[in-house]
Amino acid sequence: MWDYSETVKDHFFNPRNAKALEDANAIGDVGSISCGDALRLTLKVNKHTDIIEDAGFQTFGCGSAIASSSALTELIIGKTITDAEKVSNQEIVDYLGGLPPEKMHCSVMGQEALEAAIANYRGIELKADDHEEGKLICRCFAVDEGKISRAVEKHSLSSIDDVINYTKAGGACTGCHEKIERVIDAVLAKKKAACSSSSNFVNYPVEAAAGSFASAVSLGDQLTQNVREIISNLRPYLQVDGGDVSLVQASEHLITVSLSGACTGCMMTDITMGWLQDQIAEKLGFPIPVVNQIPESHEPQELQELSHLAHP
Amino acid sequence: MKAIYLDNNATTKLDAMALEAMLPLFTEQFGNPSSIHSFADKVGAQLKIARRRVADLIGALHETEIIFTSCATESTTTAIYSALKVHPHRKEIITTVVEHPATLEVCEQLELEGYKIHWLKVDKRGRVDLNEYQKVLSDNVALVSVMWANNETGTLFPILEMAQLARQKGILFHTDAVQAAGKIPIEVQDSGIDMLSFSGHKLHAPKGIGALYVRRGIRYRPLLRGGHQERGRRAGTENCASIVAFGVAAEQAELHLETMNGRIKTLRDKLEKGILAQVEHAFVTGDPSNRTANTCNIAFEYVEGEAILMLLNQQGIAASSGSACTSGSLEPSHVMQAMSIPFTAAHGTIRFSLSRYTTEKEIDKVIDVIAAIIDKLRLLSPYWQNGKPVEMERFAPTFA
Numbered sequence: 001m002w003d004y005s006e007t008v009k010d011h012f013f014n015p016r017n018a019k020a021l022e023d024a025n026a027i028g029d030v031g032s033i034s035c036g037d038a039l040r041l042t043l044k045v046n047k048h049t050d051i052i053e054d055a056g057f058q059t060f061g062c063g064s065a066i067a068s069s070s071a072l073t074e075l076i077i078g079k080t081i082t083d084a085e086k087v088s089n090q091e092i093v094d095y096l097g098g099l100p101p102e103k104m105h106c107s108v109m110g111q112e113a114l115e116a117a118i119a120n121y122r123g124i125e126l127k128a129d130d131h132e133e134g135k136l137i138c139r140c141f142a143v144d145e146g147k148i149s150r151a152v153e154k155h156s157l158s159s160i161d162d163v164i165n166y167t168k169a170g171g172a173c174t175g176c177h178e179k180i181e182r183v184i185d186a187v188l189a190k191k192k193a194a195c196s197s198s199s200n201f202v203n204y205p206v207e208a209a210a211g212s213f214a215s216a217v218s219l220g221d222q223l224t225q226n227v228r229e230i231i232s233n234l235r236p237y238l239q240v241d242g243g244d245v246s247l248v249q250a251s252e253h254l255i256t257v258s259l260s261g262a263c264t265g266c267m268m269t270d271i272t273m274g275w276l277q278d279q280i281a282e283k284l285g286f287p288i289p290v291v292n293q294i295p296e297s298h299e300p301q302e303l304q305e306l307s308h309l310a311h312p
Numbered sequence: 313m314k315a316i317y318l319d320n321n322a323t324t325k326l327d328a329m330a331l332e333a334m335l336p337l338f339t340e341q342f343g344n345p346s347s348i349h350s351f352a353d354k355v356g357a358q359l360k361i362a363r364r365r366v367a368d369l370i371g372a373l374h375e376t377e378i379i380f381t382s383c384a385t386e387s388t389t390t391a392i393y394s395a396l397k398v399h400p401h402r403k404e405i406i407t408t409v410v411e412h413p414a415t416l417e418v419c420e421q422l423e424l425e426g427y428k429i430h431w432l433k434v435d436k437r438g439r440v441d442l443n444e445y446q447k448v449l450s451d452n453v454a455l456v457s458v459m460w461a462n463n464e465t466g467t468l469f470p471i472l473e474m475a476q477l478a479r480q481k482g483i484l485f486h487t488d489a490v491q492a493a494g495k496i497p498i499e500v501q502d503s504g505i506d507m508l509s510f511s512g513h514k515l516h517a518p519k520g521i522g523a524l525y526v527r528r529g530i531r532y533r534p535l536l537r538g539g540h541q542e543r544g545r546r547a548g549t550e551n552c553a554s555i556v557a558f559g560v561a562a563e564q565a566e567l568h569l570e571t572m573n574g575r576i577k578t579l580r581d582k583l584e585k586g587i588l589a590q591v592e593h594a595f596v597t598g599d600p601s602n603r604t605a606n607t608c609n610i611a612f613e614y615v616e617g618e619a620i621l622m623l624l625n626q627q628g629i630a631a632s633s634g635s636a637c638t639s640g641s642l643e644p645s646h647v648m649q650a651m652s653i654p655f656t657a658a659h660g661t662i663r664f665s666l667s668r669y670t671t672e673k674e675i676d677k678v679i680d681v682i683a684a685i686i687d688k689l690r691l692l693s694p695y696w697q698n699g700k701p702v703e704m705e706r707f708a709p710t711f712a
Contacts, residue, residue: 012619012622013622013623013626015692018691018692020694020697029694033655033656033659033695034643034655035643036616036635036643036644036655036659037616038694038695039694040694058692058693058694059692059693059694060614060615060616060659060692060693060694060695061616061619062616062617062618062619062635063618063619063622065616066619066692136643182424
């Protein structure tokens with residue numbers, strides 16, 4: 001069974017404010033019966049002071065959903081709307097003395113019900129979250145395939161850690177990591193296919209780049225460090241097809257990389273380079289031309305060292 | 313009052329005789345049965361008896377048809393992969409949508425790897441359509457794997473008939489009999505069943521011991537290779553103490569089959585009738601006319617299963633739920649979804665599973681307390697107002 005704290009158990013067995021307020025002037029509904037969690041939060045807010053004078057909840061859900069709802073009402077009664085707005089799901093968790101990772105979504109539901117109720121009080125209509133796209137992947141934070149897939153695509157995520165940071169998915173019990181990896185792989189495969197069929201290579205004139213951005217980049221070492229990190233995050237995309245890339249040199253005028261493996265002599269080199277340039281520009285926030293250094297048989301010692309650094 | 317254990321489909325209490333039989337193997341009888349000395353012989357002789365007893369429970373003619381494994385999940389995995397290895401050109405598997413995850417997850421993985429899985433659907437009572445089944449039987453099918461009894465509802469599948477149909481087409485047939493072994497009479501010898509998986513801990517043996525029946529003469533490839541244990545069919549030193557206990561428990565289970573389908577069935581029916589008489593908006597899921605005698609699964613509408621379990625537990629009653637929350641998932645059990653049980657009920661399904669240790673007094677206590685528990689939770693539920701369910705349209709929130 002779940003490792004519920006004593007406070008969670010107390011709020012489940014003896015829920016506070018379990019009622020529907022008759023004279024509520026703010027109502028927040030979240031959840032859905034299909035997912036087994038639904039919460040209606042009713043608030044009575046003093047129109048003159050904006051203070052939440054009373055709150056009531058009705059919850060269909062498990063022990064921690066009921067406890068989270070109960071805790072939420074206790075946290076917000078007596079607060080002004082402005083202060084209540086600042087209550088986060090973590091505050092609900094802390095109030096309850098912690099929740100099992102798989103149950104974090106219960107606290108998120110509480111916080112979202114509050115958000116919905118406040119919006120309702122202010123007469124704002126909240127846009128419905130377009131949920132339930134594809135299979136549910138992260139069961140702890142209720143994140144589906146659609147959301148993860150969009151985040152991976154939009155932010156070029158390549159690791160589980162990235163996905164956790166952007167979507168929370170995979171951040172609790174870790175049981176879905178294999179599934180997240182599959183989503184990443186699927187998006188990458190799609191992206192690579194798209195990259196190969198478009199040719200959006202933009203050749204930034206070296207002079208223009210130098211003029212606009214020389215002042216923005218003051219620390220050459222910092223830039224090299226950043227570019228190296230970006231490139232190391234991009235490597236898996238090429239490695240999928242047996243290729244690879246390493247950084248040779250980076251300055252505010254020009255980034256020199258070395259394509260290797262299957263990328264060497266590949267007819268798609270220009271497209272790969274265009275994609276690299278776009279990716280690096282997006283991450284840096286400004287464009288720097290990227291060129292490929294054709295490897296020579298007698299590679300200068302200095303370059304070898306640099307390229308070694310790019311493979312930490 | 314002593315705690316009431318009605319979760320015997322999850323696991324069971326160890327039989328006292330089984331415990332007594334296994335204890336010496338932890339102390340003086342510690343020998344490895346593969347060794348050539350008297351320490352080994354004592355253990356080896358006991359394993360032989362146990363193997364015979366386990367074979368008898370399912371009506372296997374030869375004791376060498378029994379392979380001991382670590383659990384039924386291992387047995388099932390072994391059976392599926394063995395069938396694929398002996399038929400490398402057959403790229404299809406037939407199974408159902410209500411299997412235990414031990415089968416489901418393996419098949420889903422195989423699907424990703426390119427195998428075609430025929431997922432047989434079930435009707436509202438959890439029954440498969442034999443016509444649909446016959447349509448997908450073909451020379452491309454490497455294996456049919458269907459559970460004998462569903463773990464959540466106890467619904468029994470027509471395994472003997474399905475196995476016979478597979479045999480007529482020359483297709484290997486495996487059944488996951490974890491929830492059937494020890495609850496219904498099983499005679500594999502004259503059936504079309506080629507492989508059968510079951511485990512000890514569902515029938516009062518310890519956890520960590522399972523068995524796979526493999527019919528003599530059918531092709532088989534081991535999952536674990538290595539030593540010659542289990543005649544090379546499952547390498548790894550035997551879990552001797554548990555095998556011995558499994559033997560005793562299997563013998564006891566066979567002796568108690570009559571109790572199971574007599575006294576226990578009567579208690580189960582009493583519990584079911586009692587609950588339904590006490591609680592409105594509740595119904596039995598699965599196929600009431602064709603299920604294991606110890607299992608009853610009741611859907612309580614407009615309340616959530618984990619919350620029910622917590623309140624039952626507070627009263628010293630242990631049961632189980634097909635709700636999303638008990639498994640840390642957000643969807644109700646795949647079995648309830650497959651039977652098209654509405655979400656308002658699927659999240660509130662409670663499984664009571666009895667054993668030969670269940671008493672009438674315990675059943676009476678459950679009937680006594682259940683109504684108050686459901687009432688308490690319905691008072692909290694937004695789907696329930698003034699003693700009855702509210703119109704769904706009035707509360708149709710978006711997902712959190």
